[in-house]
Amino acid sequence: MSTAFENKKNLVYVLDAGVQKWSSHDYDLSGVKLKDNPYVRTGLEFTPTWNYLAKFYRKVNYRVGFQYAKSYLNLRGVEQNEICVSLGFGLPVQVQNQNSRIDVTFEGGRNGTTSKGLIQENFLRLRIGFSMRDLWFQHRKYN
Secondary structure, three states, rough: EEEEEOOOOOOOEEEEEEEEEEOOOOOOOOOOEEOEEEEEEEEEEEEOOOOOOHHHHHHOOOEEEEEEEEEEEEEEEEEEEEEEEEEEEEEEEEEEEEEEEEEEEEEEEEEOOOOOHHOOEEEEEEEEEEEEOOOOOOOOOOO
């Protein structure tokens, strides 16, 4: 289930929740059992203005997100969980009236547990992406 709500084109809220079905797969390795994997992901994006004449910082997309998922692994009878928080920015790049963006996201979280001698992973991630928005196959009326 994915849902998005938009408010006056400057605030977007997204919710994604579901279950990945792993329990029907057979993978029996010395105490490893696969379970269904429920997850919830939510995020918020705010853009102060879409006016291309505005100052740079007012055209930036500001993003925050949260994710919680139970792992499909059940090791030694212990469920594994992942929790992640993210903070990101969509930096506008103006090239010939194209509304492209450089996306930068910082993520931090925890995966696993230390109970019963298992391993817990604490992580920090940096993700960098590029979104190119352009008008393709546009016929000009005048040269």
